[in-house]
Structures are given as C-alpha cells and as structure tokens.
Amino acid sequence: MTRGRTRAAVLGSPIAHSLSPVLHRAAYAELGLTGHTYERFEVDEAGLPAFLDGLGPGWAGLSLTMPLKRAVIPLLDRVSPTAAAVEAVNTVVFTEDGQRHGDNTDIPGLVAALRERDVAEVPSAAVLGAGATASSALAALARVCPGTVTAYVRSAARAEEMRGWGDRLGVRVRTAPWERAAEALREPLVIATTPAGATDALAARVPERPGTLFDVLYEPWPTPLARAWQAAGGRLLGGLDLLVHQAVLQVEQMTGRAPAPLAAMREAGEAALGG
Template sequence: MATPHRAAVLGSPIAHSLSPRLHNAAYRALDLDDWSYDRFEIDEPALPGFLGGLGPEWAGLSLTMPLKRAVIPLLDEISDTAASVEAVNTVVLRPDGSKAGDNTDIPGLIAALHERGIEKTESAAILGAGATASSALAALARICTGEVTVYVRSKRRADEMRQWGDRLGVRVRPADWADAVRAFEAPLVISTTPAGGTDELAGQLPAQVGTLFDVLYEPWPTPLAAAWQERGAPVLGGLDLLVHQAVFQFGQFTGDPRSPLAAMREAARSV
C-alpha cells in the first residue's frame, strides 16, 4: 500500500478557497491516488501550533491571508522570490523535518501572461497598492523594460510602492487615484484592488485598450473586466493567476514533473 501524502491550504477565512478543488483534480488526473489536499481555518496565533503538529505524511502547505508574512519566522529558509516581497504562499515540508517557503504568485502571474503571448512589455500600470501589488511589481521586474505607473489613494501608499520599486529594481512612478483613467493608456494594466475598487472606472475606458489582468475571481467578471471584454481586448482574471500558481505548488509538493494545468483549469471553470 502506498504511503499517503497530505497537503492543504491554510488561512482565515478559508471556506471560499478553490485550492482543494484544483489540487485534488490534479491528483486524480495524474493518478496520484495516495495524495490528498484539504483546507484548514488557521489564524496567526494558531499557526505555530499547527505547523508543530504535522506528521511525516505532510508534504506541503498553501498559505493565504493573513499568514503569508506571519509564517516567515517559523521557516528554516525562504526563496529569493519570497524574500523579495516578504510574502510566502507555499511551504514545502521536507522529509528531514525542515520547512522551506516560496512565493508562486509571482511566477504564476508571469506564466499566465506568457500563455497569452505577453513575454515583454515596454510599460505597465498597476491599480492599487496592497500586498498583491508588490507581487505584481516583482513580476513586472522580470518582463517590463520601462516604467510602471502605480495608481494609489494616499501618499503613504505612494511612498511604499516607490520603496518596493527600488527594492525590486523597477522604475515606479506613483500617481493619484483621481487620475486612474490614464492607466488605460498602458499596454498592460494589472488591477489589484478589492471587489468594487475599479467599478467607477469601467465606464471610462477609451476605444482602444491593451491587456487587462484583473486579479479578482469572485465576482467575475468585474465591471472593469466586462467593459474591457466589450472592447475585444485581452483580459486575464484571478482564476488564471490561481491556476498557474497552483501548478507551481503542485510541482514543489509532489516532485512530479508533469503539468496538471489542464485539469486544474477545468476544475476552476466548473465551479
């Protein structure tokens, strides 16, 4: 009988997470019958105890808010990618008991863009300045050859994004949210705002737009994404990011070189 292997997603709230659906679909598609993937409602105070109680059957963890930074002091090492944004969304539990952290949001975002034929861009715009915006900046550091304009609502956020740009090696120009409609002049726009954050902009699109990557997947399409699609322009959504980053997690957890992209995407679409 094969040794069981376990993985799970942790966070709070966690009931909405699609990760179990994606990873279990991958296991089924690739005949990894001894693998299972669950979800656990875990907040910051509970995290050390949960990690300390894991047995040898555990191979990996996916982390969502509010654990992406809280986990870092509990790990034996983190990748350069995770360190660059001070956020870990992937923990690999090694046979020797050590715990290694990584961030698959960044390569996942890049892979989603590559799939749509976007390997380089001369400039880009980011809407919002939260935690996801720093990951977007880290991704753009690898594919953007010019300036990234970040539209924010406060001077504090502007200063933060400028500092992230300096750290990541990206030329960042903060701009006031009141001028956010000008973001649509960029060939690539990444929206990182919470639900409703860009609704006011949906009716202000010019006739010609580039590519939109709206990181939300619920509700979908957002008013901005729907308006963008009406222009016939390329739109990527949160499910694109979720699926691609999960593919990277699958590889790290299982060590299996096969790609479960098709199975994960089908599982995401069938929600």
C-alpha cells in the first residue's frame, strides 16, 4: 500500500450489522497500524458513483456488501479474473495513480476456510440455494471438488442459472428441487447459502455420520441445522469462518502487510457476536 493511504471502509445497504469494522480494526491493532481507520457507510446502488468520486487520496480500499458487488464493476479500472468469473466485487483497492482495482476475496476465503479444517478435496458436494453467494460457492468448489455439485433450488429459473454458472466456472452442476434438499445432507460437503430459517426443517434429517457443513450465516448462530450437524459429529464451518478469511485477504491488499492476523481477527469477531 502507498504511504499515506490509511483510510478504508465497508459500504452497503443495510450496513449497520456489518462485522467488517470489528475485524479490520482488530487487524490494524495487532499489526501496529495506529494511524489507519476503518469505517462503515450506508451506500446504495444509486449513491455509489458519487461516493467513489468523492474519495480523496488518503483512501486505501473498500469492502463491499450487498447490493453493491455487481453495481461497482462498471465504475472500476480493472477487475481481477476471480471477481470477473462470478461478476461480483467485494474488494476495491486504490492505487497510487488513482486507479480502482476490484477483486473478490469471498472465493479464496471460502477455500482457505475449508483448508483450515482439512477439507482440501471432496469427490462431490451440494449447494443449498442459488443466490449471489451460491455462485461464489461454485467458484470455490471448482478448486476443491473435481466431481459433481448438486444445487438444490426453488425454481426452474434458478436451476438454469446455476447450471449456467457451472458452465462458466468449469464445475459439473446438476440441479434438484428444494423439496429434495434433505438428500444434500448425505454429500461429503454441503454449502448452505440460504437466508436465516430456510434450512431449519432439515435439522431433523441430518444423517448419522455427516461430512462437512459450511453454513455461510453468522447471525443467528448456530442455526438449527448447524447445531444438529455438530451434535451428530460432523465437521462444521460457519459464516464467521468465511468472513474472517475473506477479511484477512482484504487487510493484506489494503495495507500491504502480510500475513494478516487471522487469530486476532477471529477472536474479535467471536467477541462481537457473543456480545
């Protein structure tokens, strides 16, 4: 990072719930970056161009959440292949010459979280849901699952969309109706990308010897499915695992300091959620 670029923030709408300030500030404290700041701003799609144009030279980068991950792309000078693959940017870094570079740290963050739990490769997998996070899940699975990924979705349109993402990302995707979602729980890896409450009914269907569940929610946590999965002895990852690992990569890009302090950031996130 260029000297003097010490400001960063997370943008989105709604944004008050974001844990990003907690994680990034914990990293700055651990790294001794006392002059760095990280804020949050309520910004919607309509307000994004003016917000970006109003930033001064002291800005290092931005984290983006919904609904800005796609809206920001036309406003950038360069987009990484990772972000372009899923048409979603969650990280913007400002260069010394004023350019805006976009990246997606959700995908490598998801892979890193799985590898931290010794999930480096699985023969097949399932994805619950077909929203924006599901495409990132497929991109991550392209790196850890050489076999078929089954996506459980609620409509024919969503099924077609997921198969399209699979074609683009090089993942063999088959689709199944949501009514059969309990079948997903038999896969060695299940990634749940659905909103709170959507998987609650599946908690009673967890098999006797479950594999790995990655539920991307972090509040409320644990979900009923996550609680049942853990009780049955399955390996469990939650939304905080994804949030911390993608934030580690953001901190490294925005500060130029690596490695970012994963343990300190996770501890801060756990404390914030516990509070």
